Amino acid sequence: MLKFIFLLLFSGVVNANSCVVLLYHHFANDTPKSTSISPELFEKHLQYLQQNSFKVLPLSTMLNRLKSATLPDKCVVLTADDAYISIAKNAYPLLKKYQMSMAVFVPTDAVEKQYKRYMSWQQMQKIQGENMEFYNHSLSHPHLLDLDSGQVLDEIKNAQKRLRKHLKVTAKILA
Ligand SMILES: [Zn+2]
DSSP, X not given: OHHHHHHHHHHTTTSTTOEEEEEEOEESSSSOGXXXXXXXXXXHHHHHHHHTTOEEOOHHHHHHHHHXXXXXXXXXXXXXXXXXXXXXXXXXXXXXXXXXXXXXXXXXXXXHTTOTTBOOXXXXXXXXXXXXXXXXXXSSOOOGGGSOHHHHXXXXXXXXXXXXXXXXXOOOOBO
């Protein structure tokens, strides 16, 4: 079934100047099933992308190229929400192996509070680079529609400040 969905996703990628963005969370076997992929299956995804000549672009590159309308055919971007520790442990080595890039969206409060399942700032600094970008996923990961506009701005601006301080992130990209 999963394979079917995966293939279905890509069967529509024929138009020039479009891109499929894949979203992951955990890369582990001991995390909630609904938001997890095993490292073995994730590697199969990367193999599939490589063997079928998909162009896996860093999110920043894709967004820049989107402005000038020069996205390649079979364009794919890999992303992960929530900055879980399994990204550093299990996804990063595979991204290096296949020379692909992933954008990770960081809810900064969880990092500051050193929650066990999240990466630390130091861990993110270590893997930040051509295989790994980090962006804004708000401060406390609330349901933003429940907040007033001032609270939403606080959530986004403060998270951005922390990303700039710890990871020197300047791009304003939010998920
Ligand atoms: Zn999230």
